[in-house]
Amino acid sequence: MNHVDYMKRALALASKGRGAASPNPMVGAVLVKNGRIIAEGYHARCGGNHAEVVALKKAGDKARGATLYVTLEPCAHYGRTPPCVKRIIESGIKKVVVGMKDPNPLMNGKSIEILKKFGIAVESGILEDELQQMNEVFVKYITRRMPFVVAKTAQTIDGKIATANGQSQWITSQASRDFAHELRNDFDAILVGINTVLNDDPFLNATRKSKRIKKVVLDSYLKTPLNANIFKNTKPEDVIIAVTANAPEKKIRALSKKATVLKATKKGSRVDLKWLFKELAKQEISSILIEGGAQVLGSALKNGLVDKMAIWIAPKILGDESAKSSVAGLKASHVDQSVRLENLSVGKSGKDIFIQAYVHRHR
Secondary structure, three states: OOHHHHHHHHHHHHHHHOOOOOOOOOOEEEEEEOOEEEEEEEOOOOOOOOHHHHHHHHHHHHHOOOEEEEEEOOOOOOOOOOOHHHHHHHHOOOEEEEEEOOOOOOOOOHHHHHHHHOOOEEEEOOOHHHHHHHOHHHHHHHHHOOOEEEEEEEEEOOOEEEOOOOOOOOOOOHHHHHHHHHHHHHOOEEEEEHHHHHHHOOOOOOOOOOOOOEEEEEOOOOOOOOOOHHHOOOOHHHEEEEEOOOOOHHHHHHHOOOOEEEEOOEEOOEEOHHHHHHHHHHOOOOEEEEEEOHHHHHHHHHOOOOOEEEEEEEOOOOOOOOOEEOOOOOOOOOHHHOOOEEEEEEEEEOOEEEEEEEEOOOO
């Protein structure tokens, strides 16, 4: 095995922390001595031991003289846990191979320099592109203090999510619905508009019981019913209702017992999404899955807040101009004003087509 092989193993370990390590990055570590792996570790949850520490604890004294492969530059600052670089130096490691530098402004090469000063050989940039993509949520969150946002939609070939009278069950296959539900486990929060709550009364739960996910509702005038399903079997601090000054104080007091009511600034008559996302980032919400409706998706896209799209397309055609479209409110008057997607990946999901694509950013 070579550097790439060991780093691929570390990457696979890191992926085990998906949806649980947030707002920290996913990190994997592999200790190699005399051509064989002697210990491994990954960052399983925020507040838990970092990947390097897990591997070093497993190796014990055997770590002396070994090479450490780690997907992300070890931390050199005190956070929820002590700095890993200190532990690495004390362990007697002779070489550290780093996949990518830590994009955190507090770091960004600092640990590498510290390790070198203590006589530890360091090599970096192994599988960097793959690791950047794996931790794209963390990279955006730590450098821009904004959540990474994915907008999902399930639609017909002609872009419809419901008939003109609102009937939508079911456009996509059971396999696609299961896939979309599982996707929630990867995120810190799910966001919907008030119309989705009123029309569908969803629970917005993750499939993994151990996963605590924030449920965010855009509700400018506070129409959310007190008996809505989003409150069931959920802690009040895990439901966030974003309102504006138009929301009645009496209803705010009533709902404050069941949720966090967040008074947002307005953009027009609605919640200012950019302001809201910045506030959510302050609460260490590093990723958001937008699940609807069409106006919410349109507003998020129009304001340049969506990073990636997840689109399920059923082999069906409604063929009705009055049927509800998956995205609304962009109001482009020219094709050049359309939102463009790039780096598409296309696959099958049951009987449907599944597309993932990044929203093009003007450079």
